[in-house]
Every structure is written in structure tokens, then in C-alpha cells.
Amino acid sequence: MRTNEWDCIIIGGGIAGLQAAIQMGRSQHTCLVIDSKEEGRSSLCKDYRNILGWPDGISGEDLRALGREHAQKTGIEFLKDHVTTLKDVNGRFHVKTTEHEFTARTLLLATGITDRIPPIPNLKECLGMTIYICTDCDGYEVIDTPTLVMGSGEAGANFALSLLYWTNQITYINHEKNDIPEDLLMRLKESGIYYIEEKIEAVRKEGDSDFKGVFLANGELIEGERAFVSFGGNDVHTALADQLGIDVMNNRHIHVNPRTKETSIKNVWAAGDIVAHSEQATIAMGEATQAAIWIHKRLMKLLKEE
Template sequence: MNYDCLIVGGGIAGLQAAIQLGRYKHKVLVLDSNDGRSVICKNYHNILGYPDGVSGPELRGLGKKHAESLGVEFVHEKVEQAEKADGGFVVSSESGNKYSGKRILLATGVMDRMPPFPELMPCLGISVYVCPDCDGYEVKDRRTLVLGSGNAGANMAITLSYWTNDLVFINHEKKPADQELLEKMREKNIEYVEETIDRVLAEDDKFKGVRLESGKEITGDRGFIAFGGNEIKSGLAKQLGAERLENKHILTDPRSKMTSVQNVWAAGDVAAHSEQVTIAMGEGAQAAIWIHKSLLQDKN
């Protein structure tokens, strides 16, 4: 089957685009590997309409149900290859299946580099966070531990000093931080610990602190992850020849969200913008509107 649009990624941007395209009565297929940021976030706090927060899985579930009610199809597939074909594009999945479409939207997202502590996972979005713009407010006046590495961790600690004066940066990987950042942390009375973390201390979704390799325990009410080196999932854009920044985010037209390649769109965290759920929603809808316009032109 040749779909009107293939959407690679069933996160927030992909789902919002799918809903919009479904309302336009287009034949749409969402290919989702179910391993994005929104899968693991237990609570988003800064979304209109959800003053008490909403989890990533809940948003995804609502979005998928909404899109399916409009005729959008979903497959659980990890796309490995994307290429141009006659009249559109063909994508190949890890399992060997191929899917074709006239248009393609890349909503593949970003994945944070997380330390290998399973105790962190239930806490994400509830008492441990990754984005200061999304959740800096959640650590307001609370003792907060930044679990990180080098400059990424130092910068996060400095950023969070806007919300709280009780901060500890634990440089788990012992990667050197720039002297300028170390001095700025001293100025802001941010405690600096350069030692490997042995274990994260948590009770269900409540972060309590860490135990260091030396056996010393450092307690805290909230945690922030800042290891740098996040994975920008833009490999398919590279295969299709779309322009990317040096940091691998995909460049798009501000008005239409189309990439530098005709009929290839990108939306959400994989694109070059501030990584926010609300922005991903907007970009997904925006891309879908222009995908619709382009499909109408084919019929004229």
C-alpha cells in the first residue's frame, strides 16, 4: 500500500501530526519504535490543560486512540532505512518490512544519555528531571542534586541556581569542567563533588539522594540528569540528504517545517528548536497542515 504520508515516530510531534492529517482524511501510517523520551517521562508539568501534570504514556495513549479514530494506522516498527522512490519514499524496518508513502515526516526525537541506575526510571518527571525549561520550577527552594558529567553538569547546576540555592553537582564521570564554570559554581555556593556514584537512593518515584563509591551518602529532595551527549535521532534525515546542523538536529523551513529535501518534513525534538512537548505539538500540527497543502497540489 502506498500511503499519503509516513510518520516515523509516534511521540508527541508524530501523534499531533497524525491527528491533523487524519482529520484531513489522508491515508497515514505511523511507524513507532516505542522507545522515545515521552515513553519514560512519568509527568509533564507545563502543558496547558494539565495543571496537575500528565504522563508521557498517558498523552501517547490518548493521542494514538484519537488518531486511530480518524483512520490513522500504526505499526510497532523501528525504521532503519529511508530512501526516495518513484512518487515518494520507501522506508525499511529492522524486521525487514517495507512501507511506501508520498510524503514522509520525521518525528524521531532525541534521547537523553542516562546513567545506568534503574532506580532513576520511576522518578523521571516526578522527582528527577532532565530539562530545566520544563521542570526547573519543580526544584524551587528544594535541595537538588545534579547527577552529571563535566561542563554539562556544571552548566545545569548554574542554570538551576535560578530556582534554588541548595545545590550539589556530582561529577559522576569525573570529566573535567572548565575553570570558568567551577568559579561560577563557587560564586553561587554550589557544592561540587567529583566522585563516582555507586547507587541512586529512591523509594518508588521519590528520589532521596545517592550513595557514592566511597560509601558516603548525599541526600536531596530532587535530582537533575545532565550528562550531555544526547542522541539526536536524525540518521534517516541524513540518508535522505536533508540538511542537519553540526549537532545533528534537522533544519526545517520555519513556516512549513519541510526540510531541505522536497516532501520530507521534520517536527519535534529532532528538529532545531527548544525541546518542549508543547512546541513538538505545534510543529507536528504545522507540518501536517503543509503536508496536506502539498498533497492537494498533486491532485490539481
């Protein structure tokens, strides 16, 4: 039954938040997960293929649904709401949402990031299936395959170069026509990467999500079998961390203790993409479990002192 006081409140119900919730539930602490949209970066991935136990892949949506079900079985409660304010008041964290107010002994921030992806028709339908965002996750999917990089300026150019480990059949389309230094352009040319500076009108696809290329604003069709997006400027959701005065790095990611995942503010932890810009669900799971274990250790001490 929901109360106003919790041992731990987890803000963010993505992969990191759910994994932490499972660990907290198994530790038998009262824990509330608050998520405003019940969707996040993992929703973009329609088929994770690098997660232990899922050799044939699993969608981010299905993985989250299973994680939520798992967490609820351990007693975790969920609230769909938007956290507006965080305050530390005499050792208790006051959490204000659009409709509620709570207090918690500990907090875990797992608010993630949002990729900057222009609204190019048919692009999102292919994301996670034949269009990807991370070479570490999905470079394997484009081995020796004609691959397009849809991006912007230097971010896209450097991304295209990173793909050379997997394939040498690369076309980089600078959709926003942002400037690229001459030396970087030369590296693209010397590496055999075909460079196009033109706006993309739409993705060409077959069926629901089978990428086949892009139509450019000049009417040209650029064919390809797979693609990546790299526009840079992703939104790291650390505004709540700012409210508490948490140490945030220049790239807007949160600095944490590498062993415990505790932030610079005592009794506040962070996990997932807001910590390490890894773009890896498995790393988010590991960090979240690590954080939850140390939250449990702290709660044992706090409860003993009360």
C-alpha cells in the same frame, strides 16, 4: 485496511508523531505511523505538569495512549516496525522496514532523541516525578528546594548554574569525573554551588519514586529533595535523514523551514526534538501540527497534478 501506498508516512510515534497523525487524519489523508518501540523520550516522564488541560499532570505513557486512540478515530493506522531504509525514487519515497515495504507521497520524520543516562540504580524509577531533565519544563518543581545535579563535566556544571534562577541550594556531582575548566569551577564556587567529583553508586529513594539523595562510591550519602540529570551526549535520531541527504546541523538536529517545518528535501518534513532541542512536549505538538498542515497543502497540490 493497510496498503503499500500512502499519502503520508510518519516515522516516530511519540508526542510529535501522534499530534501530526491526528492532524493528518482530520485532513482525511491516508497516513501510516511507523514506530519501532512504541516508546520514546516521553516515556521517561511520569508526570507532565506544564501541558494545557492537565493541571494535575499526566504521564507520558498516558498521553501517548490517548493520542494514539485519538489518531485511530480519524482513520490513522499504526505499525510497530523498524524503518531501515529511505529512498526517493522518481518523486515517491520508498520506505523499507524490517518486514515491509511502502511508498509515500510525503514523509514526516519524528524520531526524537534519546537522553544519555547512566544505569544508576533507582534513577529511572524517579525520572519524571522527582528527578528531571529539563529546567524549562521542571525548574518550577525545585523552587527554593535542596537540589542535586547528577551529570558529567562541563555539561553538568553549566546545567547547575542554570538552576540558580529556581534555587540556590544546589549540589553538582560530576559522576564521570570529566574535566571542567578552572574558570567554570570558579563560577560554581562563587555561585555557592557545592561541587563533588565522585561516582554515584545508587539513588536513594522512598516508595516508588520519591528521591532522597544519592550514595557515592566512597560510601558517603548526599541528601537532597529533588534532582536533575545532565550528562550531555544525547543521541539525536537523524540517521534516516542522512539517507535522504537532508541538511543536518553540526549538533545533529535537522534544519527546517521555520514556517512550514519542511526539510531541505522537498516533500519531507520534520518535527519534535530532532528539529529543536527544546525538551518540550508542547513545542513538539505545535511543530507537528504546523508540519501536518503544510503536508496537507502539498498533498492537495500533488493529488491535483496526478
